[in-house]
Amino acid sequence: MSPARMSRETLLPAMAAHVLENGIAGVSLRPLAKAAGTSDRMLIYHFGNRQGVVDALLEYLAKLYETGLDAALPAEPARDRRETVRRILERTASPALTPFMRLWWEVVAASAAGDETFRESAASTMGLLLGWLEAHMPEGDPDPRGGARLLLTLIEGSQMLGAVGRADIAEAALAAFEG
Amino acid sequence: MSPARMSRETLLPAMAAHVLENGIAGVSLRPLAKAAGTSDRMLIYHFGNRQGVVDALLEYLAKLYETGLDAALPAEPARDRRETVRRILERTASPALTPFMRLWWEVVAASAAGDETFRESAASTMGLLLGWLEAHMPEGDPDPRGGARLLLTLIEGSQMLGAVGRADIAEAALAAFEG
DNA sequence: AGCTTTATGTAGCGATCGCTACAAGGCCTG
DNA sequence: CAGGCCTTGTAGCGATCGCTACATAAAGCT
Numbered sequence: 001m002s003p004a005r006m007s008r009e010t011l012l013p014a015m016a017a018h019v020l021e022n023g024i025a026g027v028s029l030r031p032l033a034k035a036a037g038t039s040d041r042m043l044i045y046h047f048g049n050r051q052g053v054v055d056a057l058l059e060y061l062a063k064l065y066e067t068g069l070d071a072a073l074p075a076e077p078a079r080d081r082r083e084t085v086r087r088i089l090e091r092t093a094s095p096a097l098t099p100f101m102r103l104w105w106e107v108v109a110a111s112a113a114g115d116e117t118f119r120e121s122a123a124s125t126m127g128l129l130l131g132w133l134e135a136h137m138p139e140g141d142p143d144p145r146g147g148a149r150l151l152l153t154l155i156e157g158s159q160m161l162g163a164v165g166r167a168d169i170a171e172a173a174l175a176a177f178e179g
Numbered sequence: 180m181s182p183a184r185m186s187r188e189t190l191l192p193a194m195a196a197h198v199l200e201n202g203i204a205g206v207s208l209r210p211l212a213k214a215a216g217t218s219d220r221m222l223i224y225h226f227g228n229r230q231g232v233v234d235a236l237l238e239y240l241a242k243l244y245e246t247g248l249d250a251a252l253p254a255e256p257a258r259d260r261r262e263t264v265r266r267i268l269e270r271t272a273s274p275a276l277t278p279f280m281r282l283w284w285e286v287v288a289a290s291a292a293g294d295e296t297f298r299e300s301a302a303s304t305m306g307l308l309l310g311w312l313e314a315h316m317p318e319g320d321p322d323p324r325g326g327a328r329l330l331l332t333l334i335e336g337s338q339m340l341g342a343v344g345r346a347d348i349a350e351a352a353l354a355a356f357e358g
Numbered sequence: 359a360g361c362t363t364t365a366t367g368t369a370g371c372g373a374t375c376g377c378t379a380c381a382a383g384g385c386c387t388g
Numbered sequence: 389c390a391g392g393c394c395t396t397g398t399a400g401c402g403a404t405c406g407c408t409a410c411a412t413a414a415a416g417c418t
C-alpha cells in the first residue's frame with residue numbers, strides 16, 4: 001500500500017481536533033503527527049519546524065472558531081444589553097464551542113508571557129468578537145460603540161470566572177448589571 | 180565548605196522569584212533548583228515530586244500575592260463604582276504586582292484544562308479579591324454585594340484584554356460604564 | 359526512457375525531562 | 389564515643405523532545 005499523499009490542508013483538520021482536545025501551547029510533534037496519521041518527520045517537512053505547525057494551527061483554528069461562532073450566535077438583536085450578554089454566554093457554552101475556550105486561555109496565557117504569535121491571534125479574535133457585538137447591539141442603544149466594548153469586557157470576565165469554577169460570581173454580576 | 184542546610188521555607192522565596200519570571204505551569208526541576216541554589220535531587224527530597232513543588236509554590240505565591248495586594252490597594256472607598264475599578268486596575272498594574280498577572284493567566288489556563296490544583300488556587304484568589312471588593316464598595320452603593328461581583332467581572336475582563344494587547348477596549352468599556 | 363522533483367520511511371543525535379539508587383558527610387542522641 | 393537519622397552529592401535510567409541525515413519510492417517533465 002502506497003502511503004497517502006498529504007499536504008498542509010489535509011493535515012490541519014486532524015491536528016486541530018487534537019489540539020482542541022489536548023491543548024496547543026505545549027503540544028509536541030510526535031503525538032500530534034500520530035493524531036493526523038503521519039509522522040513528526042512529515043510535520044517538519046510540511047511546516048518547516050514546530051513553530052510553523054503552531055502558527056498554521058492558530059490560523060486554522062481562528063477560522064474554524066469564526067465560522068462556528070457565526071453559526072452559533074443569534075442573528076436578531078436582543079432587547080437590552082444584559083440580554084445580549086446572556087445570549088452570547090449561552091451560545092458560546094454550546095458543545096461545538098466549549099473546546100475552543102480551553103484553547104483560548106492558553107492563548108491568553110502565552111500572550112501574557114510575551115509570545116507575539118499568540119498575542120496577535122488573541123487580539124484579532126477580540127477584534128472579531130467586538131465587531132460582531134457592535135453590529136448586534138440592542139436597537140436604540142444610546143452608545144453602541146462604548147456599549148459593545150463594555151459588554152465584551154463583561155463577557156470575557158464572565159468566561160474567565162467560569163473557567164476557574166466561579167460562574168456563580170459572573171451570574172450575580174450579570175444580575176446586578178443594569179438592574 | 181559544608182553545604183548550606185535548606186528547607187522548604189528557605190527554598191520557596193527563590194523558587195517563587197524564578198516562576199514569577201519564567202512561569203509555573205511548565206517549570207522544570209533543574210532550572211528551578213538552580214535558581215534556588217540547590218539541585219533537582221533536593222527538590223524531590225523536600226517536596227516528594229514535581230507536583231509537590233508546584234503545589235507548595237502555588238500556596239506560597241497566593242500568600243505573597245495577598246500581602247502585595249493589601250499593600251497596593253487603597254484603603255479609603257472611591258466615589259463611585261467606576262472609580263473603584265479604575266483604582267484597582269492602576270494599583271494591580273504596579274511593578275510589584277505585574278509579574279503575578281502573567282502567572283495568573285497560566286493558572287486560569289490550567290484550570291480551564293481541568294487541573295484541580297490550579298483551579299482551587301484560582302477560585303480562592305477570586306474569592307479573596309471579591310471579599311476585598313465587597314468591603315470597599317463606594318459608600319451608599321445601592322447593591323454592594325451584586326455590585327462587587329459586577330466590578331470583579333469587569334476588572335478581570337479588563338485585565339484579560341490588557342494581557343492580549345487590547346487595553347484600548349477595556350478603557351473604552353470603562354468609559355461607557357455608568358456614564 | 360531518463361532525469362528531477364516531491365513525498366515519505368528509518369534511524370538516530372544531542373538535549374532535557376522526572377525521578378531513583380547508592381554512598382557519604384554532618385548532626386543529634388544514647 | 390557509637391549508632392542512627394537527616395541532608396546532600398554523584399551518577400545514571402528510561403522516556404521524550406525537536407530536528408536531521410540518508411535512502412527511496414512515486415510522480416511528473418523533457
